[in-house]
Amino acid sequence: MKVDAEVALASPAEAASLAAKAEEYGFDCLWVNETKHDPFIQIALAAGSTRNIELGTSIALAFTRSPTTIAYTAWDLQNVSKGRFVLGLGSQVKGHIERRFGLKWEPPAPKMKDVVLALRSVWGSWQTGSRLDYNGRFFHLNLMTPFFDPGPIEHPAIPVYIAAVSEGMCRAGGMVADGIHVHPLHTVKYLREVIRPAIAEGASRASRKKEDITVAASVFSAVGENESEIEAVKETLRQQIAFYASTRSYKKVLELHGWGDVGEKLRSLSLKGEWASMAREVTDGMLEEFVVRGTWSEIGRIVDKKYAGLVDRVRMYLPFDGDEKWRTLVEGFRA
Numbered sequence: 001m002k003v004d005a006e007v008a009l010a011s012p013a014e015a016a017s018l019a020a021k022a023e024e025y026g027f028d029c030l031w032v033n034e035t036k037h038d039p040f041i042q043i044a045l046a047a048g049s050t051r052n053i054e055l056g057t058s059i060a061l062a063f064t065r066s067p068t069t070i071a072y073t074a075w076d077l078q079n080v081s082k083g084r085f086v087l088g089l090g091s092q093v094k095g096h097i098e099r100r101f102g103l104k105w106e107p108p109a110p111k112m113k114d115v116v117l118a119l120r121s122v123w124g125s126w127q128t129g130s131r132l133d134y135n136g137r138f139f140h141l142n143l144m145t146p147f148f149d150p151g152p153i154e155h156p157a158i159p160v161y162i163a164a165v166s167e168g169m170c171r172a173g174g175m176v177a178d179g180i181h182v183h184p185l186h187t188v189k190y191l192r193e194v195i196r197p198a199i200a201e202g203a204s205r206a207s208r209k210k211e212d213i214t215v216a217a218s219v220f221s222a223v224g225e226n227e228s229e230i231e232a233v234k235e236t237l238r239q240q241i242a243f244y245a246s247t248r249s250y251k252k253v254l255e256l257h258g259w260g261d262v263g264e265k266l267r268s269l270s271l272k273g274e275w276a277s278m279a280r281e282v283t284d285g286m287l288e289e290f291v292v293r294g295t296w297s298e299i300g301r302i303v304d305k306k307y308a309g310l311v312d313r314v315r316m317y318l319p320f321d322g323d324e325k326w327r328t329l330v331e332g333f334r335a
Helices: 012-025 039-048 067-080 094-099 108-128 167-176 188-205 227-245 248-256 260-271 275-281 284-290 299-307 325-334
Strands: 002-007 029-032 054-057 085-090 160-164 179-182 214-224 291-295 313-319
Touching (some): 002 012, 012 039, 039 054, 039 067, 085 108, 108 160, 188 248, 227 275, 284 291, 291 299, 299 325
Parallel strands (some): 029 054, 214 291
């Protein structure tokens, strides 16, 4: 199991120094997200300050960009990082696509599959000089003149991960992706009974091996130096879980455990703007399923015990800040 770190930056200018720290501490990959800042700028800055660590997006938004636009950016980042870039893509939810970006919402799993296949067609045309001719359900690409062709690079095989919660998106990932980003609002039961079988089904449909798809999980983690610090983080996560659980995208995770009524109540509270009272709906029993807890030195052993055989790489759902305590965490994983 690989151990990764993820940053949530106040400014993209922090990316270079934090990436260097993550590499120094021995993390396998540093992931950046797309919330308040462009993830690709963060990757470019991180590439310049590191030599060995993988650098990936978890995630960049796929449906707000054309496949060709994503292809250009990923091609350049793979080149400047000397083959260390992992392109993680996510769909976002309907409300954000329509109301934050002003774009049309379309069936997410089929469209994500189309994005990935279109990307690979564009990259293939650049690397081999073959004619671009991609015809999918959502995208039709058949124009690539020499003036707009950046040409081949040393490391053309760019891994593509997709964020998946639903069975449909997991199947799509099994069919076309190199990896799956598992949202932190998951449980071991959901991984075992929903995510892994759906990936395997998708892989089988495409005559692929399920082992060829990397499963990368972000894990809600209550970590601290002592019990009081751990409890404080756990209460913060209770609020975060309430926020995610109020979204219909994660309804099936809750229903699998018989918590569908909790999800409906949380959604109702969110629509009323009663954010402060939502955390009270998340029970201790729910926290036990969603959260790992422990000190910085023991959390690696705890996560390994919980996720062995279910995921291939893991990262704490905590923003990496470069503090020395993260070195302790990595050492615990390696041990």
